Amino acid sequence: MHDLIRRRLFTALPTLAVVVILSFLLMRLAPGGPFDGERPLDPKTREALMSAYGLDLPLHEQIGRYVWRLAHGDFGPSLVYRDFTVTDLIARGLPVSLTLGALALLLALLLGLSAGMAAAVRPGGRTDHGLMLVATLLTALPSFVVGPLLALLFGLWAGWLPVSGWGDGAPSYLVLPVIALALPAAGAIAKLARAGLAQVLAQDHVRMARARGLGWPRILIVHALRPALVPVASFLGPAAAGLLTGAVVIETVFALPGLGRYFVQGALNRDYPLVLGVVTLYAALIILFNLLADLAYGWLDPRVRG
Amino acid sequence: MKPALILLGLIVLIALLGPFALDWRYDAIDWDAVRADPFTPGHMMGTDSVGRDLLARTLAGTRVTLGVAAAAALVSLVIGVAWGAIAGWCGGRIDEAMMRVVDALYALPFMFVVILLMVVFGRSILLVFLGIGAVEWLTMARVVRGQMLALRERPFITAAEAAGTPPAAIVIRHMLPNLAGVAIAYLLLTVPQVVMIESFLSFLGLGVQEPMTSLGILLKDGADDMDIAPHAMLLPAAVLVTLLLCLTRIGERLRDRFTQ
Numbered sequence: 001m002h003d004l005i006r007r008r009l010f011t012a013l014p015t016l017a018v019v020v021i022l023s024f025l026l027m028r029l030a031p032g033g034p035f036d037g038e039r040p041l042d043p044k045t046r047e048a049l050m051s052a053y054g055l056d057l058p059l060h061e062q063i064g065r066y067v068w069r070l071a072h073g074d075f076g077p078s079l080v081y082r083d084f085t086v087t088d089l090i091a092r093g094l095p096v097s098l099t100l101g102a103l104a105l106l107l108a109l110l111l112g113l114s115a116g117m118a119a120a121v122r123p124g125g126r127t128d129h130g131l132m133l134v135a136t137l138l139t140a141l142p143s144f145v146v147g148p149l150l151a152l153l154f155g156l157w158a159g160w161l162p163v164s165g166w167g168d169g170a171p172s173y174l175v176l177p178v179i180a181l182a183l184p185a186a187g188a189i190a191k192l193a194r195a196g197l198a199q200v201l202a203q204d205h206v207r208m209a210r211a212r213g214l215g216w217p218r219i220l221i222v223h224a225l226r227p228a229l230v231p232v233a234s235f236l237g238p239a240a241a242g243l244l245t246g247a248v249v250i251e252t253v254f255a256l257p258g259l260g261r262y263f264v265q266g267a268l269n270r271d272y273p274l275v276l277g278v279v280t281l282y283a284a285l286i287i288l289f290n291l292l293a294d295l296a297y298g299w300l301d302p303r304v305r306g
Numbered sequence: 307m308k309p310a311l312i313l314l315g316l317i318v319l320i321a322l323l324g325p326f327a328l329d330w331r332y333d334a335i336d337w338d339a340v341r342a343d344p345f346t347p348g349h350m351m352g353t354d355s356v357g358r359d360l361l362a363r364t365l366a367g368t369r370v371t372l373g374v375a376a377a378a379a380l381v382s383l384v385i386g387v388a389w390g391a392i393a394g395w396c397g398g399r400i401d402e403a404m405m406r407v408v409d410a411l412y413a414l415p416f417m418f419v420v421i422l423l424m425v426v427f428g429r430s431i432l433l434v435f436l437g438i439g440a441v442e443w444l445t446m447a448r449v450v451r452g453q454m455l456a457l458r459e460r461p462f463i464t465a466a467e468a469a470g471t472p473p474a475a476i477v478i479r480h481m482l483p484n485l486a487g488v489a490i491a492y493l494l495l496t497v498p499q500v501v502m503i504e505s506f507l508s509f510l511g512l513g514v515q516e517p518m519t520s521l522g523i524l525l526k527d528g529a530d531d532m533d534i535a536p537h538a539m540l541l542p543a544a545v546l547v548t549l550l551l552c553l554t555r556i557g558e559r560l561r562d563r564f565t566q
Binding site: 015018023026027029137140141142144145147148149151152156241245248249252253263264266267268270272275279282283 | 416498502505509511512522525526533536543547551
């Protein structure tokens with residue numbers, strides 16, 4: 001197990017380094033500099049600014065400095081939000097995004113696993129067909145369709161829930177965004193869980209358990225769930241990436257002050273340090289999640305521990 | 307598969323021919339009918355907040371979305387088939403190195419790479435599909451490589467080699483035609499992916515730019531206005547979802563047929 005972790009870390013850190021360096025180079029490739037305004041700057045001012053931001057150094061030293069500061073949690077200054085550093089902005093947005101993402105992942109697992117179990121008990125039955133149809137629909141509906149639709153139905157027409165803002169973390173403000181973010185992932189998880197369970201339920205130890213007179217709930221949860229979760233665990237990596245991209249849209253739709261909104265604003269305003277910082281953070285989160293997925297995989301399936 | 311094909315054909319046909327039957331262009335402003343309701347004379351689906359015909363805009367948006375999707379899918383086909391074919395044909399170390407690259411790229415957060423590209427190189431429609439195509443070729447490369455490896459072992463390839471056919475001719479004349487079915491199936495499965503990415507980017511304002519329109523932009527405009535005019539969002543949403551479902555269904559059926 002420790003060996004597995006070590007091997008994974010060994011590939012995770014270089015991947016992260018490649019992401020950071022590539023994004024950094026891309027940003028430097030961009031036409032136009034941060035100090036190109038309407039009027040050309042006085043050469044002396046320009047020089048002073050360039051050296052204040054370290055832009056006069058050779059490229060490899062700039063990257064070195066950036067990575068060094070990153071390692072100390074300093075993402076540099078934001079070019080658009082003048083009074084804030086990128087670290088400030090991330091510190092404000094990250095808790096919102098993490099709350100949203102974690103709740104959505106939990107809800108998706110809960111919905112997806114229960115639907116998968118309900119469908120797998122009688123493969124080919126009416127429940128199975130109905131649930132899998134819904135799951136297919138959910139996976140095909142992108143979050144930027146589901147989000148506004150939910151807001152329209154339950155927010156504006158029914159008037160049950162607020163559709164915009166954060167409300168200082170009041171639970172009612174989170175309901176619709178979390179559901180909108182969770183539904184596509186729930187559909188995918190339901191499909192995977194059903195496929196995994198159908199396979200496990202056809203095996204001898206389940207027939208044995210049936211023969212001993214155990215009820216379905218006990219068989220499903222105690223005997224069949226763990227091996228059937230293997231495909232679900234391997235989906236967690238892509239699911240994290242999907243939730244992060246989905247969160248960008250959901251935060252925009254529901255006007256939540258999360259990381260995704262800073263990212264979109266940064267991208268629209270060409271705020272390079274902000275975009276760079278958020279991309280780096282996203283990459284780190286996705287890599288971390290892939291690592292966790294691998295660990296879950298090792299726990300569920302002893303054969304891969306090696 | 308048949309209903310999906312018919313529905314897809316209908317949408318494409320209407321998107322292409324519809325404008326000839328409408329009185330208003332997608333970017334023309336009708337000052338006398340700003341925010342018109344559906345079924346007003348001249349504007350069957352009403353108009354948006356600046357008086358542009360919603361039906362005309364939805365048709366134009368469908369054309370742009372499908373056009374971008376087709377172009378990006380072709381880019382991904384070219385890169386994916388070339389990469390996969392070279393890896394599968396050469397085998398050994400080269401194959402291993404090339405597939406390692408694919409594995410590494412799979413781990414990257416793609417949507418963010420595309421957004422990064424948009425930020426750096428500006429938001430032109432050409433870049434939208436080049437960028438999307440450049441990140442969507444990985445699955446195609448894997449599939450093509452797998453097929454190449456399987457094909458190499460087949461007797462007719464050995465026969466062609468024994469007859470002294472040059473390697474390039476073997477690949478182009480004997481192997482690529484045998485790959486076509488699978489490649490087309492995965493090409494079709496790439497299209498809904500690309501449609502999703504394009505709409506996602508346009509929804510955020512990072513893809514197709516005004517006055518051009520796409521289903522993503524229409525959704526965004528509709529969502530901003532949905533408390534007064536929900537139909538402005540529902541129409542493009544319905545078209546987009548139907549497109550995605552049809553394309554996925556057709557692609558999956560073709561894939562199952564070619565990879566038994």
